Amino acid sequence: MRESAQTLDDASAEIQKFRIASVVAHELAHQWFGNYVTMKWWDDIWLNEAFASYMETVATEDFFGNEFAVIDTALNAWEEYFRQEDGPRSHPIVSKELPTPDDAFDSTNYTKGEQVLRMLDFYIGREAFRKGLNGYLTQFALGNATYQDFMASMEKASGANLQGFVQSWLLARGYPIVTVQESWDESKKKMTLELTQRPNHQEDLTLFDFKIPVVFHRLSAPAFHQEKVLTVRERQLKADFDLPAKPEWVSWNPGSVALIKLSRESVAEKEWSLQAIEDPDPIARIQALFALSKSWVDREANTLEPLARLAKKTINESLLHDPSPYVRHALMNKFLISKWTRYPDDLAETLLILAKNPENLPSKDVGGQVLVRSKALALLGKTSFSPGRKYITEILSDTKASLDLISAAASGIAGFSDKEALLSLKTALAEHS
16 A cells, blocks of 8 residues: 555644554454455455445444544535436446456446445344344355355354345445425324335336435424334335324435435425424435535436525535534535535525534544544635635645645645635745645
8 A cells, every 4th residue: 555545644634543543443354354265266256345345344443433434424425426427437346247357347346336235234133233244254255256146154153034135235226315305193193104115227127226214303292203214115105103293304225224315305304404403413414414415416307506594504504513523514515516616695694603613523533623623614715705715725734734734725725716815825835845
C-alpha cells in the first residue's frame, strides 16, 4: 500500500485517520478472507472483497465507537453503487460473463457485496451468522471455496432455506425499488403497510428476497417506538399491525439494512421533520433530511426549488443540533456533491457557525468536529455569503491551520469561481507549499 494510505501527512490530521483505519482493517481482513480461505475462481472475488469491506466497517465502527463507518457505508451504496448498477456495467455478484478479472473489482463486488453480507447477518441473526462464518473458515481453511460453500455453511448454521436469497442477490443483477404506503384505521387501532417491489432494470423479472425493519414512532402519550420486521419475497406485500395509537412517523429501513431504493411519495412534510429531528437512528434522520431537501440533492431535479419554511427550519436545526456529527457531515456532503454550483443563502449563517465552531458536539469526538468544520468550509463556497468567504480566506492564509481545514478552505474558495478566488489559491500554494 502507498505510504499516504498508512501514515499521517500531518500529526493534527483527523480526517485521514478514518481513511487509514479503513485501509488497515480492510487489508488485515484479507488474511482470513482471501488468504486463509481463497475463492476458487474470479467469479467469486466477492468472497474476498465483500468480506474485507464488511469487516472494515465492523472493525472501524468498534474502534472509533461512533456511527461514521455505518453512515459512510450506506451513503456509498446510495451515491456510488446505485449509479453504477443503473448503468451498462451492471452485473450479478457471481458472474462468469465479465471480460477480465479486473472488471470484477467494482462497486458490485465491494459495496453491494458488503451490503449483501449485512442483509444476511440481519436475515438469519448475528448468532447464526457468526456460527456460519466459523464453520466456513474452519471447513475451508488453507483451501479454496465457492459461494455455494459459503451459503451452505450459512444454511447449516441457521437452519434456513436461503436459496431465494442466493438467487436474487448473488446470481441476479440489480436491486429492488420499493414503494411503500401506510394507512391508519382509528376505529380498529390498526396500521396497514403496503409494499411493492420492482427491479431497477425494467426488463428484469427478479423477485428479491430480503427482510426490512419498520419502526412505528410516537412521542405523545401513549408514547412508543415499536419495531417490526417484514419478510419480502413476493412482488407485493400487505401487513396489518395493532398499535396503541396512530404513530406520529414511520421509519422504513433504519440502519439501511436492506439494499433497496425506497419510494415514499405520500409522506407529509411534518412527518419528515419529526423523523429528521427525533428519530433515534442516524440513517433514518439522514433519509428524512434528504427528503426535505429533495430538489437540492436530487441529481434528476430540473430546477432548484426554494426550501419550504418547515424544511429550512428543520435542516438548520439538524445542522446545529443533531447529536451525531456524522449526520451533519452527511447532509452537507450531499449538498456539496450535488449538481448545483450555487445555492440560495438559506443555510449560510448556519454554515459559518459550523465552520467556526460546531455547537453541541462532544469535545472528545475531535474527528467529528473536524469533519463538520471542514465540510461547512467547503460548502460555504456554494453560497454568495460574503462573511463566509471572508472566513474561508482567513483559514486559507493561516499557516498554523491543520491540513484538514486548509484542504476544505481551498475547496470552498474554489467554489466562488472568480479571479479573486484563483489568486487566493495561488497565494495559499506559496504559503503552505
